[in-house]
Amino acid sequence: MxxxxxxxxxxxxxxxxxxxxxxxxxxxxxxxxxxxxxxxxxxxxxxxxxxxxxxxxxxxxxxxxxxxxxxxxxxxxxxxxxxxxxxxxxxxxxxxxxxxxxxxxxxxxxxxPRRFAGPGAGLRGIHHLRRLTDATALRRALTGGGRRVVVVGGGWIGLEVAAAARRHGNEVVVVARGVPLASAIGAELGESFQAMHEGEGVRFRIPDQVTAVRGVNGRVAAVVLGTGEEVSADVVVFGIGAxxxxxxxxxxxxxxxxxxxxxxxxxxxxxxxxxxxxxxxxxxxxxxxxxxxxxxxxxxxxxxxxxxxxAGEAVRFDELPYFYTDQYDLGMEYSGYGQLTAGAPPVIRGDLAAREYVAFWLADGRVVAGMNVNVWDVNAAVQRLIRSERVVSPEELADPAVPLDALAGDAA
Ligand SMILES: Cc1cc2nc3c(=O)[nH]c(=O)nc-3n(C[C@H](O)[C@H](O)[C@H](O)COP(=O)(O)OP(=O)(O)OC[C@H]3O[C@@H](n4cnc5c(N)ncnc54)[C@H](O)[C@@H]3O)c2cc1C
Known part of the structure; x- marks a missing residue:
């Protein structure tokens, strides 16, 4: 050009x-x-x-x-x-x-971000998180601790906010429609994330939802749950998708x-x-x-x-979907096509209870997605395995002694 x-x-x-x-x-x-x-x-x-x-x-x-x-x-x-x-x-x-x-x-x-549009939506103390200005306002609300924080939504952003709110020394309740992250990584691994948060002092209200936010003098005072029950709140963060x-x-x-x-x-x-x-x-x-x-x-x-x-070049997009999160001391990377896993349980290599493992999801005997939790320098190999489209045995996948590159058909 x-x-x-x-x-x-x-x-x-x-x-x-x-x-x-x-x-x-x-x-x-x-x-x-x-x-x-x-x-x-x-x-x-x-x-x-x-x-x-x-x-x-x-x-x-x-x-x-x-x-x-x-x-x-x-x-x-x-x-x-x-x-x-x-x-x-x-x-x-x-x-x-x-x-x-x-x-x-x-x-x-x-x-x-999807915004809460129910009763009380205009109250001060309600937060959504997309822009730097949103994060600055939320950081101010969390810093110093001692506040009652309700996080609505059990997705990645909701859980990261819950972790940050706890680290600032706030009380945190997460309200979610089901097991956190279940739609992304299945109920078993979602429960493992939930247990980690509970270990850090976060409380969960599931399955439930927020139908209204109640205020006093224009400020958030409580959220109203689907059950009609109220949970007191100084800060409410909606992480309900985008x-x-x-x-x-x-x-x-x-x-x-x-x-x-x-x-x-x-x-x-x-x-x-x-x-x-x-x-x-x-x-x-x-x-x-x-x-x-x-x-x-x-x-x-x-x-x-x-x-x-x-700039005028002929190009072709061929990226595998990849995602990461950090919560407390946990780091995770995920690669692949969750769409193809059809709710099948993952094969675990490592120690799920200790939260140090790689999870693999298979479709027709082939790995279509993989997630490493507190295990590093393996995601590239996970991606090679997905791209190889080779049929692998769950036993070998679960066995840490079998190199992933060998399963992908690459020379070690
Ligand atoms: C709080 C938060 C945490 C996240 N954490 C992770 C993570 O850990 N790992 C991960 O993989 N992903 C994460 N994501 C997702 C990731 O940030 C998004 O995938 C990424 O921002 C997408 O980049 P983008 O450039 O496509 O769009 P965006 O970052 O959304 O940028 C779009 C920009 O376009 C502007 N714009 C829109 N319309 C117009 C218009 N008509 N005229 C002018 N400007 C316009 C918007 O204001 C914005 O500045 C996170 C997202 C958020 C909000």
Whole structure:
């Protein structure tokens, strides 16, 4: 692509940062513009429920690229600019009222948290967690301890917030519809995470849900559960999922289902418009359908690949879904296709009770997903095993003496 052309990236997360970085690295010499509705340059969110919330990471830890990088690479980052319209035929966007022309455009608009909309939704002391400003407000509410914190939702973010709230010395109750994480890793392993939190003093109300929040003088005082019972609260955090920000694409007539549909080259149904990160549902050859992955590594890799595509390279997205979490002293990595495991129980290599193990999920005798908990330097081998699509025996999988690379058919 020659100089004089313009690439526009819409978004202010990790996908946007990686896209401009790799477009420049691929030799794109024209105008590179980032439009983000947030008031800061692109940043990443995992620290918001971990180190930053705990107070161990400074806010500077969230930036993958420093301000000087954008200046040196002539990337024009326009903050506080919401893109409200996109006209694929004209190749223009409406950037907070200004019409800008592009040659190629990336949608990296990410997702937004599902918000509690029931009675009491407007009370002070209710938190959702997506942006740095959300995390700063929540950190302030948790720091110093001694508060009664109710976390609504037993997913990854809910549990990370529960861990941080405990570490700050607060009382914590998690309200969840079922065993935490059961939809992601099954009930048995979810119960193991629950037991870890209970060991740290977190109490669980499951299965239950919050139907209302009751306040006094405009501030949260309690949550009302489905049973009608009330649980006192000073702080209520909703971690009840996120939905992709597809509105811009949909209003432009671009094909959208659960995410903006792209082919394996990250191209959408509109000419010269690509999508990556949480907002994209990308064609996945292995599954034979589009797959949306709302995890950091997907946005990181997708952003990098999209940058090359924007610069004019032919690319193909072939990442295995990957995710990690840190809670208390536990570290975990997960790779693979939970969609294919169909609720089958995992094969465990290691010590589940001691929370030091690798779990494998099989479909048709092949490993389709794996999760290492407090066991390190194995995730690459787990990924090779998944990619190998080799039939393996559960006995060998469970046996730590059998190298994973041998099961994947690789020479040791
Ligand atoms: C608290 C928290 C903790 C997490 N922890 C983990 C973890 O441990 N491991 C993991 O794998 N994943 C984690 N995730 C998920 C991970 O952060 C996301 O997958 C990642 O942020 C996706 O990046 P993205 O660039 O696609 O989108 P986002 O990070 O959502 O960024 C999208 C950006 O686009 C902006 N935007 C949207 N619409 C417009 C518009 N019309 N105009 C202008 N700007 C717009 C948004 O404001 C935002 O800045 C976590 C997420 C959160 C919220």
């Amino acid at each position: 020659a100089g004089g052309e313009r690439i526009i990236v819409v978004g202010g997360g990790i996908a946007a940062a990686r896209a401009v970085e790799s477009a420049r690295a691929a030799g794109f010499g024209g105008d590179l513009v980032v439009l983000t509705d947030e008031r800061r340059r692109p940043y990443e969110r995992p620290p918001l429920s971990k180190g930053y919330l705990l107070g161990t990471d400074a806010s500077s830890a969230v930036y993958p690229l420093d301000a000087a990088w954008f200046r040196e690479h002539r990337v024009d980052v326009r903050t506080g600019v919401a893109v409200r319209g996109l006209d694929p035929a004209e190749h223009t966007v409406d950037a907070s009222g200004e019409t800008l022309r592009y040659d190629r455009l990336l949608l990296a608009t990410g997702s937004s 939905t992709p920000n597809t509105r811009l694409a949909a209003s432009a007539g671009i094909d959208v289902r659960d995410g903006v549909l792209t082919d394996a080259s990250l191209a959408t149904s509109a000419p010269d418009v690509y999508a990556a990160g949480d907002v994209a549902a990308t064609w996945n050859e292995r599954l034979g359908r589009h797959l949306r992955v709302d995890h950091w590594a997907n946005a990181d890799a997708g952003g990098r690949l999209a940058g090359r595509a924007l």
